[in-house]
Amino acid sequence: MFIAIVGTRCAGKSVVEDYLISKGFIAVHLATEILGANRVFATPGELLEYVTRHWQSNFVTVDLTSLELISPFIKRPFFLLIKVDAPLLQRYRRHGFDRNPLSLEEFVRQDDDRVFGTLGLHAIRPFVKVNVLNTFQTVPDLYSHLDSINVLSTERLRPRWDSYFMTLADLASQRSNCMKRRVGAILVRDNRIVATGYNGTPRGVKNCNEGGCAHCNGVSIANGTDCLCLHAEENALLEAGRDRVGPNAILYCNTCPCLKCTIKIIQSGVKEVVYHLSYKVDEDSARLFQEAGIHIRRHFPTTIV
Secondary structure, rough: EEEEEEEOOOOHHHHHHHHHOOOOEEEEEEEEOOOOOOOOOOHHHHHHHHHHHOOOOOOOOOOOOHHHHHHHHHOOOOOEEEEEEOOHHHHHHHHOOEEEEEOHHHHHHHHHHHHHHOOOHHHHHHHOOOEEOOOHHHHHHHHHHHHHHHOOOHOOOOOHHHHHHHHHHHHHOOOOOOOOOOOOOEEEOOEEEEEEOOOOOOOOOOOOOOOOOOOOOOOOOHHOOOOEEOOOOHHHHHHHHHHHHHEEEEEEEEEEEEEHHHHHHHHHHEEEEEEOOOOOOOHHHHHHHHOOOOOOEEEOOOOOO
């Protein structure tokens, strides 16, 4: 693993680097002149070649400070970018321990340039995998926080199947047009996607968010109109059909299935259900799945903070 640490001034980047070194990481540096020290490189290209050649070792640097410097490393599967930040006033107070502290106005001006300038941190933000907010007063407290978020988890580099499919379920939910909630589902067999689904009105019917479902739009209270929206799980099962569901299918859903969907999931032959967000009938659904011999479990993705 190769970790690059970026962040604002006096946020605690070097402290996070020290933490990683204490965990066995090796510090590597960029310098315009080679001073004879080990693992000091004149160019990003030389550094990239070195860490790629030794990709099974763990390295850390605080010297990749712009998108231009970071870009070649982003393509590597062993690269992880961590951003460290802290409240502005807290960082300025830390800066006060420097030998020649800046005025608050100058500190803010330089900070704005670092964050919002042409090569600023805002350009790096899409590639950050871990955000560390360092509001801690002591180094041990920061170290404890880094331990608690499992900053060294290799799943941040390559997600496990559960995280992978649950992320796709969340993505599918973005296609939902239901006014009540966004739900996405992925039907999987032998780690291959069989079908996807999201909730909304049936094909050919006006979308729920365009008034197609009176129930979801609050009209049904007076006239008793039933909900017209198909649930994400239903859509995935309908898309697959029982023959394609097969004997080893797993349904990933970003929300626990309701009772109506639970019955259909059982009938379709799915062997396991994995969900993330809770729903009001979780216990009833779980009881029914258990009776039918279907394993249901909740997935908690790796925390990205």
